[in-house]
Amino acid sequence: MKKYNIVFLYILGLLLIPVPELLAQDAAKIDPEHYKVELENDQVRVLRIQYKPGEKSKMHSHPEGVVVFLTDSKGKMKTPDGKVHDLDEKAGKVLWTGPSSHEPANAGDNAFEIIQVELKQAVPSKKSLHLFELPEEVTEKELSDFLKEMNQAISEEGFTNAGYHLYKIPGDNSENYQYFMEGVWPDAATYDKVHNSEKWKAMAEKGKTMIDKIRANELYLKAEKVE
Known part of the structure; x- marks a missing residue:
């Protein structure tokens, strides 16, 4: 019986640890200035993302889905491991994206606008x-x-x-x-x-x-x- 109790406490502990990758921050909740929910149902959530030059967000996560660039978009994407990746996409580009966590910033001279369709599981x-x-x-x-x-x-x-x-x-x-x-x-x-x-x-x-x-x-x- 002791063996069973220990392993269940261990698994419960794993579920309760606030690991950033597991307990993802919702962009629309923590950063409504840049992320607006345009549509939501049981299958998808559609976000309108808008950044002015020099603006940045907080660390947050997205599930898998589709990203549509409405404007030319230049940015920096900081990931939880501290690495920074460049974003440089042209208006009209459509990308499939897997689950991700990042802290975006507008690194260009112009505002950019993006539509992100998040798939729900x-x-x-x-x-x-x-x-x-x-x-x-x-x-x-x-x-x-x-x-x-x-x-x-x-x-x-x-x-x-x-x-x-x-x-x-x-x-x-x-x-x-x-x-x-x-x-x-x-x-x-x-x-x-x-x-x-x-x-x-x-x-x-x-x-x-x-x-x-x-x-x-x-x-x-x-x-x-x-x-």
């Missing part, structure tokens, strides 16, 4: 959690590669927002579980559909020997989102 309502030690006969790479194949099979069945994620707890955790695997599912219906799909069953059969070795000594939990 649906919050999963059902998760499964496997806490385990990696068996001697199974390598970390073997398990990671298998989960990538499994996620590809799930995606090919049409469930792009479901799948498995492998985590390794850093440091010396000889008295605790060293690994945990998270299964993410939008809802209970998707969970059932995935586990009844032919491609999932085929992959489960392919990895049965390895997964059975892991299950021989694991803590397995299911959780549902509290509304």
Whole structure:
């Protein structure tokens, strides 16, 4: 029982640490002078971004999405690691951008204006959690590669927002579980559909020997989102 309590406290501690990359600052909330919400629904949020020469923002983050430059735009983008990157784009340029954290500044002689379309990710309502030690006969790479194949099979069945994620707890955790695997599912219906799909069953059969070795000594939990 002590072993279980320690690992859950450790995971809870990871969730509560205010790491800038994880607990991102919302640009529209901390810097409404430069970021205006033009449209928002369950799928997207559209920001109008305007900077006058010499103006800069506060450190904030954006999810993945699309950026449209309405004007020529020159700036400096400071990232959380202290590095500074130049921004120099022409009016009409359209870019796809992944999740990012930065502190922008207008480094040009003119004001610039940008539209940023942020994509929203649906919050999963059902998760499964496997806490385990990696068996001697199974390598970390073997398990990671298998989960990538499994996620590809799930995606090919049409469930792009479901799948498995492998985590390794850093440091010396000889008295605790060293690994945990998270299964993410939008809802209970998707969970059932995935586990009844032919491609999932085929992959489960392919990895049965390895997964059975892991299950021989694991803590397995299911959780549902509290509304």
